[in-house]
Amino acid sequence: MAEKRDYYEVLGIQKGASEDEIKKAYRKKAREYHPDLHPDDPSFVEKFQEVNEANEVLSDPEKRARYDQFGHAGVDPSYGGGAGGMDGFSGFGDMGDILESIFGGGFGGFGGFGGGASRSNVNAPRRGSDLQESITIAFLEACHGVKKDIHINRMTVCDACNGSGADKGTTSEICPDCQGRGSIKVTTRSPFGMISSTKPCPHCGGKGKVIKNPCSKCKGNGRLRVQKTVSVDIPAGIDDRQTIRLSGQGDAGINGGPAGDLLLTVSVKSHPLFTRDGYDIFCEIPVTYAEAVLGAEITVPTIDGNDVKYNIAEGTQSGTQYRLKGKGVKKLNRPERGNQIVRVYVEVPKNLSKKQKDLLKEFEASLSEKNYAKRQSFFEKLKAKFDL
Numbered sequence: 289m290a291e292k293r294d295y296y297e298v299l300g301i302q303k304g305a306s307e308d309e310i311k312k313a314y315r316k317k318a319r320e321y322h323p324d325l326h327p328d329d330p331s332f333v334e335k336f337q338e339v340n341e342a343n344e345v346l347s348d349p350e351k352r353a354r355y356d357q358f359g360h361a362g363v364d365p366s367y368g369g370g371a372g373g374m375d376g377f378s379g380f381g382d383m384g385d386i387l388e389s390i391f392g393g394g395f396g397g398f399g400g401f402g403g404g405a406s407r408s409n410v411n412a413p414r415r416g417s418d419l420q421e422s423i424t425i426a427f428l429e430a431c432h433g434v435k436k437d438i439h440i441n442r443m444t445v446c447d448a449c450n451g452s453g454a455d456k457g458t459t460s461e462i463c464p465d466c467q468g469r470g471s472i473k474v475t476t477r478s479p480f481g482m483i484s485s486t487k488p489c490p491h492c493g494g495k496g497k498v499i500k501n502p503c504s505k506c507k508g509n510g511r512l513r514v515q516k517t518v519s520v521d522i523p524a525g526i527d528d529r530q531t532i533r534l535s536g537q538g539d540a541g542i543n544g545g546p547a548g549d550l551l552l553t554v555s556v557k558s559h560p561l562f563t564r565d566g567y568d569i570f571c572e573i574p575v576t577y578a579e580a581v582l583g584a585e586i587t588v589p590t591i592d593g594n595d596v597k598y599n600i601a602e603g604t605q606s607g608t609q610y611r612l613k614g615k616g617v618k619k620l621n622r623p624e625r626g627n628q629i630v631r632v633y634v635e636v637p638k639n640l641s642k643k644q645k646d647l648l649k650e651f652e653a654s655l656s657e658k659n660y661a662k663r664q665s666f667f668e669k670l671k672a673k674f675d676l
Contacts, residue, residue, distance in 0.1 A: 292360050295342035303356070307347070314343040315420070322417070323493060324443075324509060324542065330493040413545035416443060419538045420551045425522060427559035431569075431591045431617050433524035437517050440550065443539035444514050446506035451544070453510040455501040463492035470496040511540055520552060525567065525620040528556040562591060567617045567626030572633060580604045580634045588630050590615050598630065606634040 296303050299313040317339045319325075326332040345351045345363050354362035421440055445451040454460050462468040466489035475484045488494035502508025518537055526532070531553045538548025563570045569591055575584065583602035587595045596612060609631045616626025640648070 293338065295346055295355060298338055298342040299346065305346075310343070310346050314339065314347070318343075318417075324511065330488055330490045333488040333494040412543060414542040415545045416539035416541040416548035418548040418551055420553070422553045422555060423520070423522075424555040424557060426557050427562065427564075428591060429522070430526050430528075430554070430556040431524065431564075433526075433618075434522050436520050436522060438520060438552070439515055439517055440537070441513055441515050442537070442550075443511045444516070445540045446503060446510055446512050448505040449503035449510065451510040451540075453503055453506065453508040454499050455503050458499075458501040460497040460499045463489060463496055463498050465489055465491040466496060468496040470494045510542070518550065522554060523620055524618040526554050526556075527564070527566075528554070530554055561589065564617065567619050569616045569626065569628045570631065571628070572631045574635045575600065575604070575632050577634055577637060580606070580632070586632070588612065588628075590628060591617070600632060604632060604634075606632070608632055 296305070299310065299317055301309055301313045305313070318336070321332050321335040321339055323333045323336055345355050351363050356362075419440060419442055421438060423436060423438055425434060425436065446453075449456065452460060463470075466472050470489055470492065471486040471494065472489050473484050473486055475482055477483075489496070492498050499508045503510075506512050518534065520532065520534065522532065531551050534550040534552060536547045537550035540547050561571050571589070573586060573588055575586060578584075579586070579600070581603065583600055583604065585597055585599050588598050589595055590612070592615070596615070598610060598612070600608075600610070609629055612628040612630060614625050615628035618625050637644075
């Protein structure tokens, strides 16, 4: 029997791969080796099972740590007694469990212990695969919500055979080799004696049934990959890189099983005026030097499309922030909204005429010393600190 491949090699990733890299690699390999996409090649059943086994271990931090330290023995429950060979076995009953975990089936040899091969019902309904798609929307569409149509390619039940895979007027038959079990028993000689294990039936590809007259439309698969338009209600308040789950919009199930889901990741474009932090909206508004000094009523645009009048205080400094309560983004699935934070900055006038410059100098000369008290105090402390 061939030795088990390294799980990292199975998924095509490096040993230090992140959880996200493992997840992406598994999805890619699962799609590549899915038996339903290769109905005429039984070898893909084993490849698909190998990919699932590797993912089950590497996606679990505890199992992965044991695997990284001890290899396959670290994640095989039958090795729990010890790491020093036969000393860890509590009896021949445990040996049967170990052999079953190694060879994947029941055993008819080795001292008479062992049982029948465990197998799942290959004809049981199975859930369809989830699909992943992405969509890009405008900033204000994310703030207020929007309805979008997206085009996806999904597996759907063949309308010509209603998912049976058999041509009209015919039916599938129980596989004569495995009698509908989907697996066959193989007996091999080992140092422990004669060992019986199970493997997917090569005649039916592990399906338990054969179709002598396959459907001409789906080629006996029972499902077809078609393009479908899905209308999506994107809720108000959705943020960049958030994902919406659309139940039942993934691939159709197998043997009458339920459809998978569609996972839609939303990307949000930037806006020339507004930025967002959580449910709060931020914007910057310029004010003139005179408005900052004397105070003024300014006009503030909002994400609602209407302008709001706001009075800034006399002596407003550049960088001062004001809050417009309830003018932010609507919270997901809640009636409340965030706030809008308005940051004002003072525009320093340029290209002044001589008269304007003279007036400013006259204005500056008229200021009392207390206007410079803070600045003078700052410089005095600075000089004292560095002995200037």
